[in-house]
Amino acid sequence: MPRLPVAAALALLFLTACSRTMDDSDIKQNPHPKQAYDITVTLRDAPGPFDSVRGEMAFEVENHECVPQDPFSGARKVPTYYPAFELRPAGDGTYRGTVYLDLLRDSDYFGLGRCRWHFTGLLASFQAYGVRFVGTMTDEDVRSGEPTTQFFAKKLFRPSDIEDFGVNGVPMSDYVRAHPDDFFSMTLIAKERRHGSSLE
Template sequence: MNKPDIKLNPHPKMRYEITMTVEGAPGPFEKIEGHVDYHVSNPNSVPLTPFSGATVEPQADAPLTFEHVGGNVYKAFFYADRFLDEDYFGHGVCRWSLVGVTGNLIHEPITFSPSIFKDDVFSGRAVTRWFANDSYEDGSMRRIDIGASSAKEYKKPDDVFSVTLQTVEKVP
């Protein structure tokens, strides 16, 4: 399967602001960034791969630049309709869909990586991920820590910090 020349939507309308709030981190982060993930949501518009006979829906991501807006709060903007729905393979229009948004809080060699997925993005529901302070303090190896959905999932639930992600649609 040839990789298509994925086009940006020239007139995106679904603009969202994401707010990332960090509570109780045991120290600073050297870098805070993120990315937005997308995929083609209708597999019938994609040809079968020659060897496996399966369809592999195209995926793409876009970098996200968080700005520190004060205290422990960071904000960024993204478009849920970033990519152009088009017939990329001659099998009908590929419909691009948001998968989710990820923040990356980097404290070398660890990347704390909370995510919020499509349903929560579109509903405006806040998502909180919890991280162990021990993970922040253990710089013995490079790793990605996606956290847990509750502080109670840790051996020391009182020795954690949280990252909350929430989106709101902002009409351009």
């Protein structure tokens, strides 16, 4: 699957990002964002209930020249931001929420010109026994309206020796296909919200 490296990198960004070139409080949000996408996450054959559910969006400044260079290395620490969005249970292993691709307001944060925020993707994180099962969608996945399905080994649904252990979903493979009872699935799909419509 060509999306796997991108999805894996996106999940890694979510799970490890900690540095910022600005405080989160400095980031401005649009008061009336319009680019809404309703997200549906469906779990199949999960071996038990989850302790918590969390959705996160990913944004990055796309025009790096608006960010100052480090005086020693010359590198630019490009701002990123990961706001949460609610995933609400909708019955039968389904959760729903809404993301806004234009949630953040472009602004001149550093006196070097307007920084343009770009939505890069989202994740859905389901936690049980300290283990987080993380499904991802890239910007392209969200805009396409096509579902993405990722698989998780059921044997990981147990207490872990590692605190806050994250597990990224994998695509369908010959092994998953040959051992369907050993895995549960997470399917994510996005639907653009037209003017006047709302999430059911």
